[in-house]
């Protein structure tokens with residue numbers, strides 16, 4: 001059994017064949033998928049997608065690269081939505097200093113607002129940190145007891161260790177499958193396996209064998225296998241521990 005801790009199943013790329021995509025994931029042993037939100041107008045569709053099949057778990061938030069869609073009132077709307085819908089997490093939220101034209105101050109305001117909300121609601125956060133891992137660690141430090149995952153982690157082994165001390169997990173997916181990803185490989189070799197979540201980020205971030213194609217959650221098995229090879233343990237051992245980690249962080253019942 002596996003958990004895809006980060007999969008944008010509500011994305012329009014899956015509109016033509018979403019049921020088949022979920023069926024392939026179940027056949028591949030992926031029992032649960034966490035579906036993080038991007039922007040407020042998309043929350044109702046995400047809710048409908050997750051209600052359509054068992055094992056799909058919504059997370060609601062305001063994604064930094066969708067900044068143009070966000071309004072300050074959406075933070076209040078998020079608080080109401082979360083109180084009513086009881087999602088497994090807040091997010092995807094965070095900072096992106098890679099994509100051009102995203103106002104840094106505005107990103108920070110939405111991120112801090114969502115960190116405050118997650119802390120107050122005792123929910124984990126799903127964090128996007130691109131070219132912003134150091135700044136993110138500094139922000140997370142200010143919220144004692146906050147839990148969550150830095151998804152598609154791209155930092156150093158030292159930064160992974162700092163996040164672990166703060167109680168944060170890291171999510172890894174497609175980028176790990178590239179031979180040139182030496183620093184990520186060192187992260188996986190040195191981290192506690194209790195800190196790791198597997199993810200596809202589908203339809204984005206396909207593995208090295210599917211470059212340029214639509215990614216899909218069934219390919220999570222490839223990530224599991226790469227982690228197993230790097231750690232010198234069996235794929236089953238990776239699956240068992242990362243599944244425990246995901247179910248525990250998101251408080252998902254195992255059945």
Ligand SMILES: [Zn+2]
Pocket residue numbers: 006008036092201
């Ligand atoms: Zn994402």
